[in-house]
Amino acid sequence: MSRYLKLFQAITFLVFTSITPMGWAESELFEKTLPDSAPLETSLAPSEKASAIKSLPKSVIVQYDVTKNGQPFARVKEQFKVTSNQYQVNSVTKGLGVYALLGERKLSSTGELNAEGLKPAHFELHQGDNAKKSLLADFDWPKKSLQMTVKGQPKMAALTAGTQDLASFPYQFMFLKTADFKKSITMPVTTGKKLNQYQYKVEGEELLEIDGKPYKTLHLVETDPEKTAAESKQFWLATEHHYVPVRIMMTEDGATLEQIITELQIE
Numbered sequence: 259m260s261r262y263l264k265l266f267q268a269i270t271f272l273v274f275t276s277i278t279p280m281g282w283a284e285s286e287l288f289e290k291t292l293p294d295s296a297p298l299e300t301s302l303a304p305s306e307k308a309s310a311i312k313s314l315p316k317s318v319i320v321q322y323d324v325t326k327n328g329q330p331f332a333r334v335k336e337q338f339k340v341t342s343n344q345y346q347v348n349s350v351t352k353g354l355g356v357y358a359l360l361g362e363r364k365l366s367s368t369g370e371l372n373a374e375g376l377k378p379a380h381f382e383l384h385q386g387d388n389a390k391k392s393l394l395a396d397f398d399w400p401k402k403s404l405q406m407t408v409k410g411q412p413k414m415a416a417l418t419a420g421t422q423d424l425a426s427f428p429y430q431f432m433f434l435k436t437a438d439f440k441k442s443i444t445m446p447v448t449t450g451k452k453l454n455q456y457q458y459k460v461e462g463e464e465l466l467e468i469d470g471k472p473y474k475t476l477h478l479v480e481t482d483p484e485k486t487a488a489e490s491k492q493f494w495l496a497t498e499h500h501y502v503p504v505r506i507m508m509t510e511d512g513a514t515l516e517q518i519i520t521e522l523q524i525e
Contacts, residue, residue: 345371346368397421401417406450420445429502432501
């Protein structure tokens with residue numbers, strides 16, 4: 259069962275994801291420590307930022323099926339909701355078959371919405387009924403301090419501008435246009451246990467057909483010099499649907515996890 263748990267943990271970034279949910283505790287795929295300076299690269303002018311906020315959907319409901327080496331593995335359902343200048347993200351992952359024994363993994367993120375995008379205030383990750391596996395993160399932006407709670411113990415880190423959490427970061431892409439991605443994108447993200455840095459290069463635009471429906475996407479590939487050619491994380495963001503990820507693929511230890519969108523509701 260320990261081998262199954264490690265695979266189950268890897269879904270966290272498949273969330274997503276929404277590029278992940280994990281924890282099933284925290285996956286080794288997210289162990290890259292954040293350097294002192296790793297700002298989110300954006301280039302929206304003030305007028306463009308204001309326009310981006312106005313054009314944001316009030317609600318996004320998305321569901322994914324996850325396979326491991328082509329076999330059913332898990333199902334992910336998320337909701338992103340905006341109320342005034344506040345946002346909330348809820349994500350629930352349920353294992354299929356034997357993986358259901360690991361219980362549900364629940365992620366939640368709440369915070370503010372401003373011209374720069376999402377500004378998290380509080381993040382939680384819960385795995386089944388095991389309170390010891392719960393991870394919390396509180397963002398103190400005025401003091402530039404991030405407090406993570408691991409096994410009931412506080413853990414502090416410096417809070418970098420643009421930092422997201424595992425539940426919020428997939429929806430931060432809504433504030434970026436194709437031109438803003440340039441050739442790469444860097445984003446600091448807390449897992450609730452550590453503050454890490456994700457770096458991706460833009461491979462280009464691709465047209466995907468999923469369940470008979472075409473999606474124009476932007477293909478992102480992780481750039482990590484510490485990883486081998488057999489290890490990779492990739493995202494396909496729907497350019498005509500607020501850059502919601504429609505496909506995520508992660509390969510490690512000879513296993514390939516693929517997360518494919520099965521339902522998308524935008525209001």
